[in-house]
Amino acid sequence: MAETHSLQDLRQQAAIASKVFIQRDYTSGTICKFQTKFPSELETRIDKQQFEETIQTLNNLYAEAEKLGGKSYLEGCLACLTAYTIFLCMETHYEKVLKKITKYIQEQNEKVYAPLGLLLTDPIERGLRVVEITIYEDRSSR
């Protein structure tokens, strides 16, 4: 089992062993959703259920961002009526949820992934194509 790392330790001292990319799941259409299939490279590092829970939470957050409903229509209509100048003053709902997602990922990294020698990269930094998980070298296995 990997020795415990803090997020700071990881970033400063550990070397990258490999990276795993969780691809998008398009079976529900073009909405942003990631595959929950557990990659084999992570088998020795993290609990399957924990991983799936993280990905599922991310998927739910993205679904919330892209949800079509009264609130999003209202925002869209209001924006149209103001010739979209309203977005100079306020953030879109999508942007607010993206901030929430960034915070969630940071929190997950600190609490769950860094101690196991892993690091999640926010998908927005990869153009919402993949969830990149960096696997750091396990110093205890040397």
Add this chain to the structure above:
Amino acid sequence: MHFGVDEPVRECQYSQVCTRNSSPMETPHKKIYTRKWRVFPGRNKFYCDGRIMMAKQTGVFYLTMVLIMVTSGLFFAFDCPFLASNLTPAIPAIGGVLFFFVMGMLLRASFSDPGVLPRATPDEAADLERHIDATNGPSGPGYRPPPRTREVVINGQTVKLKYCFTCKIFRPPRASHCSLCDNCVDRFDHHCPWVGNCVGRRNYRFFYLFILSLSFLTVFIFAFVITHVILRSNRTGFLSALKDSPARYPLALQAPSRNAGRRAREWELECDSRSSGTFCAFCAVGADGDTLSLSLCFHTYLISSNQTTNEDIKGSWSTKRGKDNYNPYSYGNILTNCCAALCGPLPPSLIDRRGFLQPDTPQPVCHSNGTSIYTPTQLHAHMCDQHQCIQSTKFVLQAAATPLLHTDSVILPAAAVGHALPGKSSLVGPCASLGPGGQPPPSSSLASLPSSMPGLTCAGELLALRSDADPHCHHHHLASPEETPSPPSPPPHSALVVAAMPCPAHGPHPPPHLHPAQLYNPASQDSLHEDSVRGLIKLSSV
């Protein structure tokens, strides 16, 4: 990793000054950051420090602007005063609101990011290659792998996802690669020259609202110009209202210099000629108006059926293809489709044009929310990691392209660049040479590298810059491909070392003497890179 490892890696940030950065050179110990738009790999133009993004060819866009402004200007100047005084001032007011809305939507459609998908990072691309290899299975030499596609079932329809060789990604459904802008665009509709940009997921609603409001504006102006002419003709006769030619324009400009009474009369007469001038303008615009209304009808149909122009032209969801062929993206009813297209949530830009490029980040550019993933030490490892990958790729391609070259020899076409950029020991932003509107790389051999491998050019230029800064290395490996010396191992390896370690030790000061013994061969690194090298050999043989 040997040299430079004892030096504080923070120095990595000192030396990396972008040669193409317009901000003035500061002292070597200050950090200079490049904005990501400067190193954007697509063929787009950026203005206002990355706030505005357009296609390369913008001539027709300016024509659109001029046509709208001139026509509206003529209307407001010469028809509105009469209409306001004789009918109602609401007419110019409504006209004004419509005009501003049209311009707003046009500018919004033209200047915003249509939904460009950023290109894959080298790690991602390598990972995809591995998966593709695993799927296709081992192949003998000369075997041509099948075109790269992935099938996915969406709402009961089988959709093929194609692999984009330029962006190194599997395109999401409905995305397409625009050859004019050289970008993959999400929910790609079409590239509109009138708007000077692609129309995609993020600006489709602005485009639609633009053509809708422009149609209203055209009809509005046309109707009130006719009203104006008719009202005037009731007073003075129809023919005299129309007979004056637009050639009297210069005289109209002199009107304010005469006395008030005569001025008012002459102004009225000028208005007659202006209204005829506007009329003429509208006859010219009439042809455009037909195109406009056709366009509007077509896009209204597309919106209500939730299709893109691309899909409609290809007949992707046409029942002619098969009885069970239907559009899996449609919400089922017209109202929901329209609401979703026009009032749905607006996704943010994925390409972070105004973010700052981390000095270590190789191309392609990744989106960053401003948070750096790596601290300086990690920058070192990460960069070396990626440069190993880039270098392996480069060597593989060169080996494939130039059979005479020994694979162990120094293959540094970029070395020629070193000559062209003397005295530059700084390294960040060499990738800016690939930026839009930037000059092509000075070396023709660099230009011959595939444009889909911007990372290579970057690494190559890094190498050239590095080797230029280090006179010691210079002797060993500033060899152009023609001069291939097939030297004994140490010099090429030191070149590789130099290539992979461009940053940390190589500030403005030359590094300590290189020990050929303390070398590494990137090919003998971890299997990740062996796999990517193998995959890329196959790629280059296709």
